[in-house]
Amino acid sequence: MTAHIISRDGTTLAVDTAGHGAPVVLIGGAFNDRSTVAALGAELAPHFTVVSYDRRGRGASDDRGKDYRIADELDDLATILAHTPGGRASLFGHSSGAVLALEAAAHGLSVDRLAVYEPSFAADENLPRPEAEVYDRLKALVASGDADGAAELFLVELTGTPREAVAGMRQSEAWSFLIERAPSLPWDVLLSEPWRLLPPERVSGIRVPTLAVYGDRTSPWLSAAARAVGRLVPDAELHVLPGEDHSVLQHPQTLAPLLVKFFEGGSGPVR
Template identity: 65%
Template sequence: MPEDITSVHITSKDGTTLAVDTVGEGAPVILVGGAFNDRSTVAALGAELAPRFSVVTYDRRGRGGSDDRSGDYLVANEVDDLAAVIAHAGGRASVFGHSSGAVLVLEGAMRGLPIDRVAVYEPAYRAAEDAPGPAADLYDRLKALVAAGDRDGAAEVFLREAVGVPDGVIAGMRSGEAWPFLTGKAPSLPYDVLLSTPWQVMPFDRLARIGVPVLAVYGDRTAPGLAEATRAVAATVPGAELKVMEGEDHAVLQRPAGLAGILADFFG
């Protein structure tokens, strides 16, 4: 397993400072986590890929070692961040995203960033009008909770309404050791909902114009909505591949070996 990790801070378009790690040698591959994730949660996947690739991970703005110098939440901010990481990686890269991170890398491809190949695991889209989803004011309420300094409240609302976690499970999570890690990411949750806009249907027309190779992956034990969204991405992006991981669910980053093999084959 690789041990030599290079850690730096780079600057995004609006002056935001991003914490970036690089490990391994070879063609650059950037890994992007979803809500409540930072570069530590994709590190194990990166270690699996590092023998074959130069793996770049980063803290999305407003979480971990990255700040947020913007005056408001905008999807363009996070796209600019991804562009800055790609530039740091050498000017072109393949990218992988998980959950809302999957939406972010697809957004980068749709906006024409210098991306060679895109792999996504369970993008957090809403695939159909009749699929369950939160109220359209979720973003405004999350933003207000963050502005008020109520990180516990923001994390609870996101888990309940965006993810669909039952109240009893949330109560158990609040008493668990991982809760401070989750609430530490609360200021960035408005970005996750802006990317996914789970109160409306995914952007089929824009996805259909992606012109780079795309691989969409989901686990057969994941939530039905995430599986449907992944299948929809594969069916919409021209030439996209679809893979289903047996016995796997949304927590795949905790068991990265199988996913790493799939990604290594795709990224070549």
């Protein structure tokens, strides 16, 4: 069931709801919308009321904001939570969606339990980080309508994808999917601030049960971020998924059992 609800600044958000039980909100990251978390939602729907939504500026959600502000995305998520049964929910976030979920819990939104997969911030001082000006260049490309250039900049300079690989991606059917969602990339970069080493206080004040997960085949950058959450959030567990990397949403059957156990109140980290 798809609904359209209005956020604080008038932005319309497209929201899907399926299943029955305690509510769980799924939050995708860069190049993602509610379609990319749908398979995971289907795995969780027999156990929970699963809510997924297009973050502002992507999919069927618009963007009435005048600039990029994390506060607007928090308002959006607060609006989603207000429309769930009981006005509160557990959260699962992937990549920059994980960062948004962490921000929501840190700011005291109505979150019961929090699970994050490979948040996209910088947490290892020994790993290279981009210059802060990459954010302004990305915004400029989006403002000029150059979605192709924005996608390339993001992939090459922010995820480390080789230019040769991007050239190959341009020849695939998947490129059009990325281009359609590229105008929303500044939101992901604003949340992640990849040029800035994670300040511990950004997550150390979270006071809800938290599960941080990463795949043992992912990049050092992303595994470091997940481990930082496991270390800095007071009531956090850390779990490593064998054989997985950042594309875990394409293999929801490997992630879903862990989330079901956690959201139902189970525990038992693998460190």
